[in-house]
Amino acid sequence: MKYNFDKLINRRGTNAIKYDFSIREGMPEDVIPMWVADMDFQSPPAVIEAVIKAARHGVFGYPSNPYKCFEAVYNWFSSRFNWNTEYEWLIQTPGVVYALATAIRALTDPGDSILIQRPVYHPFSNLIRVNKRKLVNSPLVNVNGRYSIDFDDFEAKIVENNVKLFLLCSPHNPVSRVWSKDELNKLGEICLKHDVIVVADEIHCDFVFQGRHYMFASLKKEFLDNTITCTAPSKTFNLAGLQAANIFIANKAIRDKFKEEMKRSGYSHINLIASAACQAAYKYGADWLDELNLYLEGNISFVKSFLTRKMPEITLSDPQGTYLLWMDFRKYKLGENELENILINKAKIWMNKGSMFGVEGKGYYRMNIALPRSLLYKALEQLSSAFGAI
C-alpha cells in the first residue's frame, strides 16, 4: 500500500469534536470515539499540499467563481458514476446539512409534509422540525439485518399526507444499504407520479462495498429535473472541517428557488481554502480513495469475523456502504441506560445510540470503523470483555 492507514494520529487537543468534547459529554477520558462520521486518517497528500500552498500565499481575499473546482468535480462524477453534470447546475454550500435546510425552506412552506425513511441520519428529522414542517416517516423494514423499502407504505404516506419533498439518503446512513437501481427507480417513479421533489443526499457515494452506487439523478431525465443532488468531498476525503459541498440542481426553476433562499440567509461562496482542497481532492485523490476503501473493507471484515466468533449476540446489518456499521444489541435484553453505561464506562467506546436516528433504532448502535485497525482491535476487545461478564 502506498498510503499508511495504520498510522495512529493524535487528534486530542486539536478541537476535534470526536475527541475533544468527550469529557464535556461526560465520557471517560480514555474512551475510544467511534461516533461522529469523520475518519482518523489524514487526507490525501495532494489535498494537504493544496491547503498549505493556499495558506502560504497569505492573501485570503474573496475567492472567484469555482470553475476549476467544477472541472475536478465534473470529472469525478463522470468517470466514477457515469454522471455528466453541467457547470450551471452547481451551487456550492458550506455543507450538505446547510443544503438540506435550504432546500426545505426553498421548496416547502411551514406545515407542508416532508417524507423520510427512518432510521436515518438524525439531522433529517431535526431540520424538518426546526423549520416547522410536518415529518412523515415511511420506516425501512429490517429482516434479519437487511433493510428494505416498503414501497406501498411509501406511496400511501405520500398520498395521505400530500407530501411535497422526499429526503433520500443514498447510500443510507445508518443502516449501510446501497440502494439498487431498481429500488431507486421505484422511488423515483412514485415521487414523479405524486409531484414530490427529491433531495438526494449522496454524501456517502464513494464508500460502496457491495453492488454499485447509482447517482439518483443520473437514472432518468425526469429524475434529474426533479432532484437536488447533494454531494461533498467531506466524507470521501475527510474534509468535514473545511466545509464545502457541491449541490447539483439541473431544473432552473428549482435552482432559482434554492439560490433565492441562500440569498435570504446571506451566503454567497465557499471559502478559498475549502475550494483549493476540494479541487485537489477530486483531481488527485482517486488512488488514495481506492486504497482507503480496501482498508475499510478490511476493517469491516475484521468486525464481522470478530462478532461472529466472540459476540454472536450482536447482529450486524449487511454492510454494503458507508464506513458506519449498524449493530443490533437487542439480544442482550438490556435497558437503554444500562446498555449505554456498559458501552461508555466498561467497554469505553463511544458510538451513536440508535434511537437518535428514530425510535426504530432503539437497541442499536452505529459504529464508525474509519480508524486504524490496531485501535479498532482494541475497541472490539474492550467491547467483548465488557459484555463477557454479562
Ligand SMILES: Cc1ncc(COP(=O)(O)O)c(C=O)c1O
Ligand atoms: C447522510 C449525511 N448527510 C450529511 C452529512 C453531513 O454533511 P455536512 O457536514 O456537509 O453538513 C452526514 C455526516 O455524517 C451524513 O451522514
